Amino acid sequence: MHPLSHYLDIFRKNPDLKKEHPDEVRIAFLSSFTIQGLPETVSVVAGDEKLRVRTYTAPYDQYAQTILSEGELYAFKPHLVVLMLDPRTIFGDALLDPYSVDIGARRSLVDDAVTTITGYARNVLSKSDAYFLVHNFAVPSKSPLGIHEEKESYGVKDAVRTFNEKLNAYGRTESRVFVFDYQGWVSQFGTDHIFDPKLYYLGDMRVSPEYFGELAKAYLPYVRALAQRTKKSIVLDLDNTLWGGVIGEDGMAGIKLGPTPEGRPFMEFQQKLLALWRRGVILAVNSNNDAADVLQVLREHPHMVLKEEHFAALQINWDSKVLKMQRLAEDIGIGLDSMVFLDDDTLNRAMVREMLPNVTTPGLPADPAEYVGFLDRLQYFDALSLTKEDKERGVMYAQERQREEFKTITTDLGTYLKGMGIAVRIETASPGTFPRLAQLTQKTNQFNTTTRRFTESELKKMSATQLILAVYVKDRFGDNGLTGVAIVEKGASVWDIPSLLFSCRVIGRGAEDALISHIAHLARKAGAQKLRGELVPTPKNTPVREYYKKNGFTLAKDGDVQMWEYDLKKQIPAPEYITLSIA
Amino acid sequence: MSRVLGIPENKVGDDLTREDTPEWDSFNHLMLVSEIEKEFGVEIPMSEIEHIQSYKDLEKIVSENV
Numbered sequence: 001m002h003p004l005s006h007y008l009d010i011f012r013k014n015p016d017l018k019k020e021h022p023d024e025v026r027i028a029f030l031s032s033f034t035i036q037g038l039p040e041t042v043s044v045v046a047g048d049e050k051l052r053v054r055t056y057t058a059p060y061d062q063y064a065q066t067i068l069s070e071g072e073l074y075a076f077k078p079h080l081v082v083l084m085l086d087p088r089t090i091f092g093d094a095l096l097d098p099y100s101v102d103i104g105a106r107r108s109l110v111d112d113a114v115t116t117i118t119g120y121a122r123n124v125l126s127k128s129d130a131y132f133l134v135h136n137f138a139v140p141s142k143s144p145l146g147i148h149e150e151k152e153s154y155g156v157k158d159a160v161r162t163f164n165e166k167l168n169a170y171g172r173t174e175s176r177v178f179v180f181d182y183q184g185w186v187s188q189f190g191t192d193h194i195f196d197p198k199l200y201y202l203g204d205m206r207v208s209p210e211y212f213g214e215l216a217k218a219y220l221p222y223v224r225a226l227a228q229r230t231k232k233s234i235v236l237d238l239d240n241t242l243w244g245g246v247i248g249e250d251g252m253a254g255i256k257l258g259p260t261p262e263g264r265p266f267m268e269f270q271q272k273l274l275a276l277w278r279r280g281v282i283l284a285v286n287s288n289n290d291a292a293d294v295l296q297v298l299r300e301h302p303h304m305v306l307k308e309e310h311f312a313a314l315q316i317n318w319d320s321k322v323l324k325m326q327r328l329a330e331d332i333g334i335g336l337d338s339m340v341f342l343d344d345d346t347l348n349r350a351m352v353r354e355m356l357p358n359v360t361t362p363g364l365p366a367d368p369a370e371y372v373g374f375l376d377r378l379q380y381f382d383a384l385s386l387t388k389e390d391k392e393r394g395v396m397y398a399q400e401r402q403r404e405e406f407k408t409i410t411t412d413l414g415t416y417l418k419g420m421g422i423a424v425r426i427e428t429a430s431p432g433t434f435p436r437l438a439q440l441t442q443k444t445n446q447f448n449t450t451t452r453r454f455t456e457s458e459l460k461k462m463s464a465t466q467l468i469l470a471v472y473v474k475d476r477f478g479d480n481g482l483t484g485v486a487i488v489e490k491g492a493s494v495w496d497i498p499s500l501l502f503s504c505r506v507i508g509r510g511a512e513d514a515l516i517s518h519i520a521h522l523a524r525k526a527g528a529q530k531l532r533g534e535l536v537p538t539p540k541n542t543p544v545r546e547y548y549k550k551n552g553f554t555l556a557k558d559g560d561v562q563m564w565e566y567d568l569k570k571q572i573p574a575p576e577y578i579t580l581s582i583a
Numbered sequence: 584m585s586r587v588l589g590i591p592e593n594k595v596g597d598d599l600t601r602e603d604t605p606e607w608d609s610f611n612h613l614m615l616v617s618e619i620e621k622e623f624g625v626e627i628p629m630s631e632i633e634h635i636q637s638y639k640d641l642e643k644i645v646s647e648n649v
Binding site for chain 1: 586587589609610613614617618621629632633
């Protein structure tokens with residue numbers, strides 16, 4: 001842990017941290033007490049990960065005026081507005097002498113506090129596109145009622161807990177509101193450490209500046225999500241990472257895995273990994289071993305928590321770890337920059353860091369006892385909207401591997417595709433799908449015609465004048481859910497497609513062809529003569545480059561922004577093997 | 584002190600006073616006291632914090648409280 005001056009010193013000596021930057025994340029801090037130095041610390045801590053954070057700090061204790069006015073907060077165009085209040089501010093003297101007022105008054109203090117804060121939130125949401133991050137309150141650890149405190153309803157602790165619950169309830173109703181679990185953060189370090197009475201009395205500091213570095217780190221998952229640096233996958237080594245020992249030497253009976261002092265850390269590590277898989281983190285294996293040895297463990301070891309079905313791809317051979325990483329990225333269809341690599345071997349880590357700097361390669365602790373805690377702190381996987389599709393993503397990628405295997409069994413592609421039982425549903429996007437659609441536009445790089453990013457509110461505005469189509473793809477191995485989007489501008493004689501994209505895990509199965517065929521059909525029906533697709537080549541979107549050409553479009557304008565045109569005298573055929581439904 | 588106040592190390596010495604050092608504002612003063620407390624393992628009573636006006640004052644208080 002570093003003192004505050006450490007961060008401020010770096011901030012002072014690094015003029016780059018203050019500069020505007022095109023991919024910066026702008027955070028506004030509002031507080032009822034002194035947080036001088038915290039915004040700078042956030043910029044420094046984020047800078048360690050090459051994340052650019054520029055900050056605005058509202059004047060001391062002027063959070064309400066700042067939110068309610070039209071002034072500088074909104075001119076700053078924040079991506080994230082952090083509101084940190086504390087019970088002293090909200091409950092006033094009642095916090096020090098809670099039983100001076102009766103239960104009815106205590107209840108209305110809580111209700112009023114929730115109403116006030118949700119009012120601020122609504123204000124910020126209506127006046128900006130920012131996400132609103134509100135701190136909950138640390139529950140006081142002492143009470144004048146002593147041992148009877150826990151029996152008191154709306155007692156001082158109960159009141160703060162109730163306030164926190166109500167804040168959460170509000171957060172669940174607004175997709176752009178997040179509650180920062182300040183209570184959880186404080187309990188990690190302890191109230192006695194976080195709060196320094198001298199600094200409070202002399203400078204109205206309610207978080208000791210000694211902990212600003214830690215607090216800044218706790219904001220990082222939000223910054224990563226806003227900067228779209230969320231990771232999608234964990235690539236795992238096996239020997240001494242998922243189990244203790246070396247399978248090739250110790251054999252299945254000799255490796256440490258299971259309910260013994262030496263085996264439990266690995267077993268619990270796997271359980272935690274499984275929990276991440278369940279929320280949508282893709283798992284893969286990168287191991288120097290003979291595949292047969294490993295498959296035997298995966299299939300037969302009684303305490304192996306992770307099974308074949310949890311891994312989207314397995315690279316188990318004697319090629320270099322670097323080569324295997326690249327193959328995994330290709331097999332899974334994600335970029336190296338969305339992978340986190342966990343390996344106990346420092347040399348392997350150094351090699352991957354050196355050769356593949358885009359892969360995140362944190363230092364796994366030397367002692368397996370620390371693995372679980374390490375994984376808990378590895379907060380790289382949070383997107384701002386955790387959708388149903390996210391939670392099922394791990395499952396979907398593992399199904400994808402089974403599909404690929406199916407592809408190798410059936411040799412003829414046509415027969416393969418027929419056998420896949422692909423069903424595509426295209427519908428005009430309803431507002432309920434906008435969070436997922438926004439997320440798709442923000443995350444998809446490969447099969448994306450123009451790589452335009454949209455937020456939920458932008459989509460909402462656009463939906464008034466443009467046609468937004470949502471595409472769902474299903475096959476015999478499972479449901480991929482909402483995985484494709486097209487945005488269409490309906491002109492009288494020309495229809496334009498400024499944006500069209502598919503999640504990489506469904507491309508190549510004809511859903512994209514079914515979509516363009518459907519758009520052509522709609523345009524013809526409306527009497528348009530021409531369909532025009534825009535294509536902006538990027539280093540990442542090679543899979544989409546041939547898309548319009550393949551579907552009979554001709555190149556009308558070449559360059560950085562290409563225009564592809566299709567004469568609507570003829571319909572674009574849809575793949576025959578697809579079952580198409582339109583809603 | 585140099586790091587907290589953001590001043591060159593050669594300026595930190597017996598001549599350093601709050602009055603002549605614009606960087607030594609009230610916020611930096613608190614940060615200085617708090618980091619010195621941690622560094623030397625001392626507790627400086629609140630009533631004395633405001634009376635620290637110079638490097639010499641600080642040195643005296645730290646040695647008294649060690």
